[in-house]
Amino acid sequence: MAKQQLTEGEQRVLEEMHATSGKVSAEELSKRTGDKKERVISILNSLDQRKLVSLEIEEIPSYHLTDEGFEYESHGLPEIRLFNAVKELQDRATLDDAVERGGLTAREKGIAINWARKKGWLKIGKENGDTVLETVTKNADSEIEALLSHLSKNGDVPEDLEQAKQEALSRTLIEESTRKRFEAEIIDSEMVRSLISEKGGGVIHLTPDMIMEGTWEEVEFKPFNVEAHPAPVFLGRKHPYAEFNDWLKEILIGLGFEEWFGPYVETEFWNNDALFVPQDHVSREIQDQFRVNKPYSHGDIVDNKYYRAVKSVHEDGGNTGSMGYQSSFSKEVSTRLCLRSHTTPVSMRFLHDNRLSPQKMFIIDRNFRSEKLSASHAMEFNQCEGIIMDANLTLKDLMGYITEIVESVGIEKMKFKPGQFPFTEPSIECFAKHEELGWIEVAPGGIFRPEVTAPLGIKDSVLAWGIGSGRLYMASMGISDIRELYSRDLSWIRRNYFLR
Structure with a gap:
């Protein structure tokens, strides 16, 4: 094996490390050598691969206040301000008086009531039609105040505030970021001492002038190490998830589907009403669905005949034989604007414009839900929506299509079980086996109910599914x-x- 040779940068770094016993950080080496920290880290990675140094990378969490956190750090937590206001009003006050006394905004009012009740500071009741608050404890103490004050000056969290940190993260009062600390230590001091003692004189680069003047014959060149690995070259390419979604599109086009598109901002008519989702369904609440208020909060009904048919189905079932929901149907709710929470409204728009069989349509695009970010949920996600309309289609046909799509992207283990959705009956859920997470839902679907298709005058079966392409990619x-x-x-x- 050829003897190891050092670059000038490696020589400088090893000399500084050799002069210091024990571990040395990349920051310290950067100061000593005059090289940028990024270059020092690159050199340490190279030396680590060559077994000359041992490189350790430590991820250090750091926390900082969000805008809401800064506001509460300055003015106090809403729940404490509400408690103090009731305290100042002789331990008992109407909600309106306490809110005014505490200087709470309409948004802070709900937050204050929720957390004051959850922490057991206030009792909430009704009296003569008014909401009345009473204190049930002498003081309202919260470690979050101490945490916010501490993080306004420092990025670390003391151990005694660990529980407060978790609550503050759940309330998005603070955010976590991570910085990496690089530390290296020489593995074999004798070998390194031998390497850095050999300065390795000689010319490195052959220049045009040397060739033209003939001086290259008299110059001693530094020997080349033909076993040295060149620096890696990273070429631009698609993000692997984008590549996966493109492959998914090609699979569906190969199965005879037509790609379709639709708007991100929808009226609740298309997002929910046309799908026979009741107007008081929990999925329409602001904790699940993003509402749009600016520049407009409501949209238009583009087809009044279709609107009246959907309204009739909701109220009494229309001509479907269903009883509907036996409740009034609000146009104000129908015209409310929201960020679409699934791609099924695009399917309904497609069916509205294409009512004759046969039809095969798909869309792979983004949707938005008011989810808490976690390992399995995100506020923004991609969905692969598809529908097939033709005579005499059955649930078995739907399961066949889903199986073909899921197996085409390399998933070997999958299973189906019965499901329940407002706009399909019968309904199924397809699960894929994930090595770490176990069985995860990747493709719910079913056959559109008559309450969905009858207002459009469609009598043939319509198979529908909504594959979570993100979860499919994860699996x-x-x-x-x-x-x-x-x-x-x-x-x-x-x-x-x-890999396709």
Whole structure:
């Protein structure tokens, strides 16, 4: 094996490390050598691969206040301000008086009531039609106040405030970020001492002037190490998740489907009403669905005849034989604007314009839900929606199509079980086996109910599914955290790719 040779940068770094016993950080080496920290880290990685140094990477969490956190750090937590206001009003007051006394905004009012009740500081009741608040404890103490005050000056969290940290994270009063600390230590001091003692004189570069003047014959060149690995070259390419979605499109086009598109901002008529979702359904609440208020809060009804048919189905079943929901139907709710929470409204828009069989349509696009970010849920996600309309289609046909799509992206283990959705009957749920997460739902679907298709005058069966392409990708690639789908970590993106 050829003897190891050092670059000038490696020589400088090893000399500084050799002069220091024990571990040395990349920051310290950067100061000593005059090189940028990024270059020092690159050199340490190279030396680590060559077994000259041992490189340790430690991820250090850091926390900082969000805008809401800064506001509460300055003015106090809403729940404490509400409690203090009731306290000042002789331990008992109407909600309106306490809110005015505490200087709470309409948004802070709900937050204050929720947390004051949850912490057991206030009792809430009704009296003569008014909401009345009473204190049930002498003082309202919260470690979150101490935490917010501490984080306004420092990024670390003391151990005694760990529980407060978890609550503050859940309330989005603080955000977590991570910085990496690089520390290296020489593995074999004798070998390194031998390497850095050999300065390795000689010319490195052959210049045009040397050739023209003939001086190259008299110059001693530094020997080349032909076993040295060149620096890696990272070429631009698609994000692996984008590559996966493109492959999914090609699979569906190969199965004879037509790609369709629709708007991100929808009226609740298309997002919910046309799908026979009751107007008081929990999925319409602001904790599940993003409402749009600016520049407009309501949209228009584009087809009044279709609107009246949908309204009739909701109220009494229309001509479907169903009883409907036996409740009034509000046009104000129908015209409310929201970010679409699934791609099924695009399917309804397609059917509205294409009512004759046969039809096969799909869309792969983004949707938005008011979810708490976690390993399996995100506020923004991609969905692969598809419908097939033709005579005499059955649930078996739907399961066949879903199986074909899921197996085409490399998923070997899958199963179906009965499901329940407002707009399909019968309904199914398809699960894929994930190595770490177990069975995860990837493709719910079913046959559109008559209450969905009858207002359009459609009598043939319409099969529908909504595959979560993100979860499908997780299952096929063995990814356990949905946040990695949108990772900006270049090292992860360079290491991973989707093989068709």
